Amino acid sequence: MHSIWKQNVQLTKHPTLKGDLTVDVAIIGGGLAGTLIAYFLQKQGIQAIILEADTVASGQTSGTTAKVTSQHGLIYHQLIKDFGKNKATQYAQAxxxxxxxxxxxxxxxxxxCEFEDYPAHIYSTLDSKSLKEEALAAQTVGLPATFVTDTQLPFPVEGAVKLDRQAQFHPLKFIEAISKNLTIYEHTKVNNVEGQRIFTDRGTVTAKDIVFACxxxxxxxxxxxxxxMHQERSYVIALKNACKLDGxxxxxxPNGLSFRNSGDLLLLGGGNHRTGxxxxxxxxxxxxGKAKEFWPxxxxxxxxxxxxxxxxxxxxxxxxxxxxxxxxxxxxGFGKWGMTSSxxxxxxxxxxILGKVNDYAEVFSPLRISIAESAKASLDETTHAVKSLSRQLFTKPNTEIEALPVGHGGVVEYEGDKVGVYKSPSGxxxxxxxxxxxxxxQLEWNPDELSWDCPCHGSRFDYTGKLINNPAQEDLPSNK
Known part of the structure; x- marks a missing residue:
């Protein structure tokens, strides 16, 4: 199924690249981040192009819940602890x-683009202490945050942190408006980058500066x-005849839910898990089940x-x-907050690219030395990858293809090999x-989306083997 954003917007189509090209700046990725970067550079007279493997906003931008907020979960208390007040303030101000x-x-x-000012809230039904700490930390870095106990949620809470003057909007209506005058090449897949040369399936682009916004x-x-970093998935259902919230x-x-209205619909989100x-x-x-519980x-x-x-x-x-x-x-690495991060x-x-000093760049720098607290997380990522590699190399499936039910997918043994199989409802x-x-x-089957997902780095493929999400660059070999 498509998001509500894709159901009511027809985005402008753009041409494919036709041959080699030399430009000032080439941006890989036509989502919100890449489009905004091109928009800003064009306003300053810089010749920038966007190279998009599919179509504009066809990736993660179309799947967002489009909350435009500086409130990114329980973050400011941790930022102050790990980075110090000055860098935490940079993050908030940016x-x-x-x-x-x-x-x-x-x-x-x-x-x-349905842009509306709304307060943002994080809430808990179990714990008020961490929320009070977060409210204080947010205030310390200059955000208009308050701890509250009354909400319009359909269940009682221990508390919430309310952040005023945040917003929400329709991301595809916005991106359609700002991309009209940009130079965009769709269906132009980048295969490799070497120095200042970008090799695509449509030609080679030479650029002084290259941006990976993919x-x-x-x-x-x-x-x-x-x-x-690793990748995580989350899920959304759009409901009518639910409720109207104040933000x-x-x-x-654990298993916390996300809520926002869009017109007469309520977007209910959750079900987060690591990809794969x-x-x-x-x-x-x-x-x-939650929808029927709260709004029968x-x-x-x-x-x-x-x-x-x-x-x-x-x-x-x-x-x-x-x-x-x-x-x-x-x-x-935007986490769940791609709108402001873009x-x-x-x-x-x-x-x-313009040679200007940005007051907030330091805290976001990819060149930063990982803090001590990230060492364990880095080890966890490596351990996760090793386990998945070992599963692919050394474990045998305990199911044969004949035993897999119709309408299901899984890793099975077929003609002596380990393969992934999906049997459609038609057989x-x-x-x-x-x-x-x-x-x-080793890829794992995702029955909610009929896809093969990588638990190591988040690449995804549909049941036919077609690539859905990077970092993988190619489809899966098929045995059919």
Whole structure:
């Protein structure tokens, strides 16, 4: 199913690249971050192009719940502890500036994108202590945060942190408006980058500066981003006949829920899990059960899912790609907060390319030395990858293809080999390799989305083996 954003917007189509090209700046990725970076550079007279493997906003931008907020869960108390007050303040101010920039751009171009000012809330049904600490930390870095106990949620809470003057909008209506005059090449897949040359399936682009705004950098080195973050999935159902809330809400408890209105619909989100760890499924049904519990009269209009890159220390990687590539830039690791992080990326990266000092760049720098607290997280990521590689290399499936029920998928033994199989409701069988082409981890079946997902680095493939999400760059080999 498609998100509500894709159901009521027809985005402008753009041409493919036709042959070789030389430009000032080439941006890989036509989502919100890449589009905003190009928009900012064009306003300063810089010749920038966007190279998009599919179509504009076809990736994670179309799956967002589009909360435009500086409130990113329980973050400011931890940022002050790990980075110090000054850098935590940079983080807060950069995101507040992002909200202001949305307002200014929308006003300047009279963009009709359902932009609405709303307070944002994080809440808990179990614990008020951490929320009180977070409210104090947010106030310390200059945010208009308060601890409250009354909400419009359909259940009692121990408390919530309310942050005023935040917002929400329709992301595709916004991106359609700002991308009209940009130079964008769709269906132009980047295969490799060497120095200042970008090799695509449509020609070679030579650029003074190159920006990786493709959600997850597909270049393993330099940068080694596959060791510095993992990917998580989350799920959303859109409901009519639910309720009207006084703002956006996010639960911080295990299995916490997300709420926001969009017109006469309520978007109910949750079911978070690491990509590749949903073998039992049931995430949409979990949300449907909550919907019927809270609003028995509600009806589901559509449902969809999203994928997010989770950085080790909780802060996005925005800026110079690596020490050895001064003219490469990256915008990744946005966690669940791609709307403000995209705008922060546009400010920081466009300023860097223009040679301007950005007051907030330091805390987001990809060149930062990992803090001590991230060492365990880095070890956890490595251990996770080793386990998945070992499963691919040394474990045998305990199921044969004949035993797999119709309408199900799984790792089975077929003609002496380990393969991934999906049997459609009509009985058609689809057989693919279980080895992720990125770094060789074993793929796992996701029954909620009929996809093969990599638990190591988050690459995803549909049941026919077609690539859905990077960092993998190619489809799965098929045995059919």
């Amino acid at each position: 995101n507040q500036q992002a909200i202001t920039s949305y307002r200014e751009i929308i006003k300047e171009h009279a963009i009709e 959600h997850y950098p597909f270049m393993n080195k330099p940068g080694y981003y596959f060791l510095r 956006t809400y996010l639960g911080i408890d 760890e949903n073998s039992k499924g049931g995430q949409y049904n979990f949300l449907r 009269q509600s009806q589901e209009v559509t449902h969809w899912s999203a994928q997010d890159c989770m950085p080790l220390d909780g802060v996005p990687y925005i800026g110079q790609f690596s020490h050895s590539t001064p003219h490469w830039y990256v915008a990744t 705008m922060v990326s546009a400010h920081i990266i466009s300023d860097a 058609e069988t689809f057989i693919v390799s279980t080895r992720c082409p990125h770094l060789g981890c």
